[in-house]
Amino acid sequence: xxxxxxxxxxxxxxxxxxxxxxxxxxxxxxxxxxxxxxxxxxxxxxxxxxxxxxxxxxxxxxxxxxxxxxxxxxxxxxxxxxxxxxxxxxxxxxxxxxxxxxxxxxxxxxxxxx
Amino acid sequence: xxxxxxxxxxxxxxxxxxxxxxxxxxxxxxxxxxxxxxxxxxxxxxxxxxxxxxxxxxxxxxxxxxxxxxxxxxxxxxxxxxxxxxxxxxxxxxxxxxxxxxxxxxxxxxxx
Numbered sequence: 001x002x003x004x005x006x007x008x009x010x011x012x013x014x015x016x017x018x019x020x021x022x023x024x025x026x027x028x029x030x031x032x033x034x035x036x037x038x039x040x041x042x043x044x045x046x047x048x049x050x051x052x053x054x055x056x057x058x059x060x061x062x063x064x065x066x067x068x069x070x071x072x073x074x075x076x077x078x079x080x081x082x083x084x085x086x087x088x089x090x091x092x093x094x095x096x097x098x099x100x101x102x103x104x105x106x107x108x109x110x111x112x113x114x
Numbered sequence: 115x116x117x118x119x120x121x122x123x124x125x126x127x128x129x130x131x132x133x134x135x136x137x138x139x140x141x142x143x144x145x146x147x148x149x150x151x152x153x154x155x156x157x158x159x160x161x162x163x164x165x166x167x168x169x170x171x172x173x174x175x176x177x178x179x180x181x182x183x184x185x186x187x188x189x190x191x192x193x194x195x196x197x198x199x200x201x202x203x204x205x206x207x208x209x210x211x212x213x214x215x216x217x218x219x220x221x222x223x224x225x226x
Contacts, residue, residue: 033213043158043202043216058213090157102148103204103214105157 003027004093004106012112019078021109023091031094032074033103034058034066036087043090049074081113117141118205120217129226133190137203137217140184146206147179147186148214151199158202162188193224 007022023032033048035058045058047066055066063085067075074093078085088110094103118139127133135149146165150158164170164177164186176189186205190197203217 040218042218045213048213102160102163104160105150108157 004091004104006089006091006106006109008109009107010110010112012114013078013081014114015082017078017081017113019081019111019113021076021078021089021091021111023074023076023093023106024072025074025093025104025106026072027093027095027104028071029093029095030071031103032068033092033094034064034074034076035090035092036060037090037108038087046076081111083113085111086113087111117207117215118203118217120201120203120220122218123221124223125220126223126225127193129193129195129224131193133193133197133222133224135188135190135201135203135220135222136185137187137205138185139205139207139215141205141207142181142184144181144184144205144207147177148204149175149177149186149188150202150204150216152202152219153199190222195224195226198222198224 004025013019031050034046035043037043044060049055049068065077088108090108091106092103120137149162151161152158162177164179170177174191178187200219200221202219204214207215
């Protein structure tokens with residue numbers, strides 16, 4: 001089974017803090033993704049990476065950065081957390097090989113910024 | 115027009131009936147289509163994918179794809195209370211794209 005893990009299920013941070021969200025997958029997947037999910041807005045893509053040290057902006061990258069130093073790990077960084085970044089953050093991974101395109105999600109991190 | 119659209123519901127179906135969930139997409143070049151189930155407070159879980167026109171069955175679930183009309187649907191037969199969840203439609207919108215576009219999701223409630 002594909003396993004995608006995230007470092008925290010719940011996180012509370014203060015405005016202005018630097019926040020790191022970690023995601024690890026154990027299936028040697030090339031592609032990894034960070035989403036946020038908000039009521040009424042659905043899943044929105046923040047950043048994705050298709051290889052080590054590669055990154056691409058998604059639909060809402062402002063206020064976020066990412067790091068992928070190893071294939072299995074993809075980190076989301078909030079440089080200076082703000083209250084409008086309170087959300088559920090979901091990491092996902094997917095193989096980049098062939099026609100297979102199933103994408104698997106981690107359990108999510110519910111971040112509250114106060 | 116949103117790239118992927120779903121009726122947000124809620125959709126209420128009696129236990130044992132067929133639940134029908136629909137999704138339309140705007141990009142004719144879309145190639146791959148996915149249905150995710152998301153229980154309240156949990157992350158999305160892939161339940162079905164379909165790449166070719168027609169029907170694809172997996173247990174009580176059937177995915178239907180009609181590329182000419184640009185819609186994909188999910189049928190759940192013999193609905194159970196445990197099927198109550200939000201169902202997300204996702205589309206790989208064009209060749210070469212490495213990302214999926216998600217619909218807003220349809221909240222389904224199965225009434226005992």
